[in-house]
Amino acid sequence: MIEFRSVSKRYPDGTAAVDDFNLVLPAHKTTVFVGSSGCGKTTLLRMINRMVEPTAGTIEIDGEAISQRDAVALRRSIGYIMQNGGLLPHQTVAENIATVPILNGTARRDARGRALELLDVVGLDRRVADRYPHQLSGGQQQRVGVARGLAADPNILLMDEPFGAVDPIVRAELQREVSRLQRELAKTVVFVTHDIDEAFLLGDQVVILERGAKIAQVGTPSEILETPASEFVARFVGVDRGRRALHLKQTAGGTVVVDAEGRTQGALVDPDAPAEWDER
Numbered sequence: 001m002i003e004f005r006s007v008s009k010r011y012p013d014g015t016a017a018v019d020d021f022n023l024v025l026p027a028h029k030t031t032v033f034v035g036s037s038g039c040g041k042t043t044l045l046r047m048i049n050r051m052v053e054p055t056a057g058t059i060e061i062d063g064e065a066i067s068q069r070d071a072v073a074l075r076r077s078i079g080y081i082m083q084n085g086g087l088l089p090h091q092t093v094a095e096n097i098a099t100v101p102i103l104n105g106t107a108r109r110d111a112r113g114r115a116l117e118l119l120d121v122v123g124l125d126r127r128v129a130d131r132y133p134h135q136l137s138g139g140q141q142q143r144v145g146v147a148r149g150l151a152a153d154p155n156i157l158l159m160d161e162p163f164g165a166v167d168p169i170v171r172a173e174l175q176r177e178v179s180r181l182q183r184e185l186a187k188t189v190v191f192v193t194h195d196i197d198e199a200f201l202l203g204d205q206v207v208i209l210e211r212g213a214k215i216a217q218v219g220t221p222s223e224i225l226e227t228p229a230s231e232f233v234a235r236f237v238g239v240d241r242g243r244r245a246l247h248l249k250q251t252a253g254g255t256v257v258v259d260a261e262g263r264t265q266g267a268l269v270d271p272d273a274p275a276e277w278d279e280r
């Protein structure tokens, strides 16, 4: 569990990026910080591994203040995945993945073996191990970034707009993959995005932020969609437009659900009625 207690961050130029932020991020769940550009998402994320130090307040991991931990050791114990994968261009894929385990004292040969296993985990062919990042597609580089984040087997994984730079189809594929990994590995994931659909897809807990990292609402995707806390949240999640503005339409075959663009999204069914194929 990660806990922010009255955390603020004011940068030296006076920018109040985070102002008195309080939140519990449950273990083994995915918390998504979502909000528009400059609202303080990245600052929040980077305070968890002490890449950024708060100017006030404390952050605890499992009840221990991170300010008491050695900053370098803390950073190496937490996986960090960023937008462009953050890969070192002059190192091979396997070397990139093995960097942190080697820094932590793992023997080179063992670290390479683990790197190859991680390629399987993230759905990449082991043959890419000896390629350089520029020889991979954007989506493949992002998968290597995820493997790199997982390499030291961290309990906590920080993901900063990891799929921002890839096209929508690859993005959807990577989102599915991260959902699968999360089901299998049950890490405590903190994910930053400005895309509300991505937040609802991946988040167990979604935190909608306004400027200064002010919490507009925190809840499950269903809670937020069903009961937006304010006009701001309702507008941000778009409950009243596009795919989310659903209405019913009677057809010869029954009642269907249609979105604001007139596209049929599904049929209205009685969840308690036996499915047709069960009827004998």
Ligand SMILES: Nc1ncnc2c1ncn2[C@@H]1O[C@H](COP(=O)(O)OP(=O)(O)OP(=O)(O)O)[C@@H](O)[C@H]1O
Pocket (backbone or CB within 6 Å): 011, 012, 013, 015, 016, 017, 035, 036, 037, 038, 039, 040, 041, 042, 043, 044, 194
């Ligand atoms: N090193 C810095 N020095 C001064 N101001 C900074 C620094 N880093 C961030 N800021 C400012 O702090 C505020 C929050 O920035 P942050 O990067 O946390 O927001 P964000 O929500 O992640 O934005 P984006 O989605 O654009 O990355 C912004 O006003 C930003 O300009």
